[in-house]
Amino acid sequence: MNEMPRTVIEAYRSWITSFPADYHPLDRKRFYIFLHILFFRARKSRSREWFVKNLKDDTNLNDKDIERLANEYELLRDFMSQKNTALGILRLEREEKLLKR
Numbered sequence: 001m002n003e004m005p006r007t008v009i010e011a012y013r014s015w016i017t018s019f020p021a022d023y024h025p026l027d028r029k030r031f032y033i034f035l036h037i038l039f040f041r042a043r044k045s046r047s048r049e050w051f052v053k054n055l056k057d058d059t060n061l062n063d064k065d066i067e068r069l070a071n072e073y074e075l076l077r078d079f080m081s082q083k084n085t086a087l088g089i090l091r092l093e094r095e096e097k098l099l100k101r
């Protein structure tokens with residue numbers, strides 16, 4: 001995590017220091033804030049394995065919780081990377097038009 005921009009590290013610490021100890025309603029919001037900052041500030045995309053390794057190193061979460069968070073991380077990472085391409089934007093615009101019908 002040390003090679004990350006300071007804002008990413010701060011968002012990660014804010015989420016991770018609260019989440020494992022209790023399941024406060026703001027935990028999900030902190031998780032999404034961390035991911036948002038990570039996806040937009042990090043210089044390169046991070047793998048699922050990177051995410052899982054950090055969770056295992058920094059928390060006492062069980063394998064089931066880590067797997068659930070990793071699935072969500074991967075889904076959002078893939079969505080955000082697709083969304084940021086021209087093709088992804090066109091696809092999202094087309095889907096929005098279909099939803100409005």
